[in-house]
Amino acid sequence: MRLPAVIIGFSFAVICTSLAATRQADPLAEQQFKNIVSFKGKKASELIPAMEFMNASLKVQCSYCHAADRSSDEKAKKKTAREMIAMQKDINDKNFNGQNVITCATCHAGKTHPTPVPPITGLEVRSRRSSDVMPDQVLSAYAKALVSDATPAGGSFKLTGTTTSQGETAPVEATYSGDKFYILAHRAKGDQKQGFNGSTAWFTGPQGVQTVPLQYAEQYVRESTIFLTPESLPKLDSPSGGTSKIDGRDAVVVNGLLAGTKSRVSYFFDKETGLLARTTFFYPTILGSIEQINDYSNYRKVGGVQVPMKIVNHSAEGDSVQEFTSATAEPKGDATLFDPPKQ
Ligand code: HEC
Ligand code: HEC
The missing domain is CATH 1.10.468.10 (Photosynthetic Reaction Center, subunit C, domain 2)
Structure with a gap:
């Protein structure tokens, strides 16, 4: 029509x-x-x-x-x-x-508060501020939980197990005393040693013994050390309290600045055991901060001290995992062990 x-x-x-x-x-x-x-x-x-x-x-x-x-x-x-x-x-x-x-x-990127640091995915590193959490009380509870019998001065702990990073697992022997450490990893390409004697951090590489430059030393030491005396945990300026969760467990948190620096630091303590479960360090650079997260778990009592048998260092480049299977306390250690080896 x-x-x-x-x-x-x-x-x-x-x-x-x-x-x-x-x-x-x-x-x-x-x-x-x-x-x-x-x-x-x-x-x-x-x-x-x-x-x-x-x-x-x-x-x-x-x-x-x-x-x-x-x-x-x-x-x-x-x-x-x-x-x-x-x-x-x-x-x-x-x-x-x-x-x-x-x-x-x-x-x-799907969050109300953008992250100013290169992300390490999947880890809870924030805490809620809480005026109920008193840094002093948390730290003294930690000191009590950590050490039941005083460690003799100059005493050390020897730990053996494995270290895994970038897909490679190597047997490792580590000795810790106060803030000093010596770590020997038997890697496929040869033995690798690293240490800190309280003032100089060093490691062995293809060029022999190398001292860690000052600007990296802080970061390097925090990553490799464990805290077996309450005093070895670095002091914080203007500490404040908070709460968080790690792997579903309640944690109390002490936040502050690494004494005398601008590095933001948080110590996460397991609420039930009082022991250190995580440390986070933010190192400022001229563009922003780099984050380091270290986790401590599988505590075992050795010579009156709670020793973390598992340590995980998280970083944007990937995780490195130390799993120790044996730990012994030695009342008097060899102090020169921590010095850079003579070439
Ligand atoms: C991140 C904050 C934000 C979110 C989320 C948001 N808005 Fe808005 N909205 C604004 C701002 C800012 C303005 C004012 C814009 C301007 O000044 O031109 C606005 C204006 C408006 C207006 C105009 C109101 C008027 O008469 O002046 C409407 C309607 C509106 N939003 C609806 C919505 C709806 C629907 C949603 C969810 C789908 C939404 N908004 C989500 C921030 C937001
Ligand atoms: C260049 C980066 C950048 C861009 C682009 C940007 N934001 Fe933001 N935004 C930030 C930063 C950084 C903060 C501060 C977060 C903090 O205080 O932790 C922020 C904070 C906010 C807040 C307050 C969050 C809170 O809970 O206090 C809102 C709302 C917001 N942005 C909305 C927007 C919207 C909507 C847009 C797009 C129109 C936008 N932003 C684009 C970086 C950005």
């Missing part, structure tokens, strides 16, 4: 008006919504998709930024979000020709 020209004409007109209507029905955001600051000049229809983008980038719901009345500014997060929108625009205008290269998602 042929439609009369008048009807065709009419329907064409209807289509034209409805297109025009759609155009008209997409006013500027500030015309349709009540309280537009950031998105002035954008189309009203672009507003909700942008909201969904923010939701997804931070993994939050609309209510994270909004009260029931979306136009209200009563939530502080909404104000922060406006500052962030301006910051995102500024970064992209200055560096990326105004393209949305750096976005909420780049920094936030």
Whole structure:
């Protein structure tokens, strides 16, 4: 059936008006919504998709930024979000020709608080501040839990087991005394030794004995040492208390700055045993901080002291695991063991 020209004409007109209507029905955001600051000049229809983008980038719901009345500014997060929108625009205008290269998602990656340090995935290293946790009390409970009989001065502990990193497992013998250590790993490519005598940290490599440069020594020592006297745990400036969980177990946390430095440190103690379960150290660099996480577990009582038989050093490059199978206490050790070997 042929439609009369008048009807065709009419329907064409209807289509034209409805297109025009759609155009008209997409006013500027500030015309349709009540309280537009950031998105002035954008189309009203672009507003909700942008909201969904923010939701997804931070993994939050609309209510994270909004009260029931979306136009209200009563939530502080909404104000922060406006500052962030301006910051995102500024970064992209200055560096990326105004393209949305750096976005909420780049920094936030599904979290409300972006991490300023290279991530070590899957580990809980944050703690909740708690005024109920007194650093002094936690540390003295730790001292009691750690040592039941005083270790003789100059005494040492000898541990043997394996060390595994980058897929290679090697037999290892380690001696610890106070803050000093000597570690000998029988690697496939030859024996590797490392040590710290209280002032010099060193290791053996293809070039023979090498001293660890001062700027790395701190990091190096913290990674390799274990704490078998309460005094060997480095002192913290302005300590504060917190709570956390490690592998599902409650932990009490002492946070602070490594005495005399700007390195942020946290000590996590198992709430039930009082023993050290994790240390985290943040070392500042000119671009941001590098994080180090060390875990201590499988404590065994040796000569009146609780010795961690398993140590895991986590880092962005991967984990290194020490698992000791035997531990003995030696009342008088050989102090020269910890010195760099003579070449
Ligand atoms: C990260 C914070 C944040 C999240 C999450 C968020 N919004 Fe918004 N929302 C804002 C900001 C900021 C504005 C103001 C924009 C401006 O100033 O141009 C706004 C404005 C609005 C407005 C306009 C209100 C008016 O009349 O002025 C609506 C509607 C709205 N959001 C809905 C939502 C919905 C729906 C969601 C969830 C899908 C959501 N928002 C998620 C931050 C957020
Ligand atoms: C260049 C990196 C960067 C970009 C891009 C960025 N943010 Fe942020 N944002 C941060 C940092 C850093 C913080 C501070 C977090 C803290 O205090 O721990 C933050 C904090 C926030 C907070 C407050 C979180 C809280 O709970 O206190 C909100 C909300 C937020 N951003 C929203 C956004 C939105 C929405 C966007 C995209 C429009 C965005 N951010 C883009 C880095 C960024």
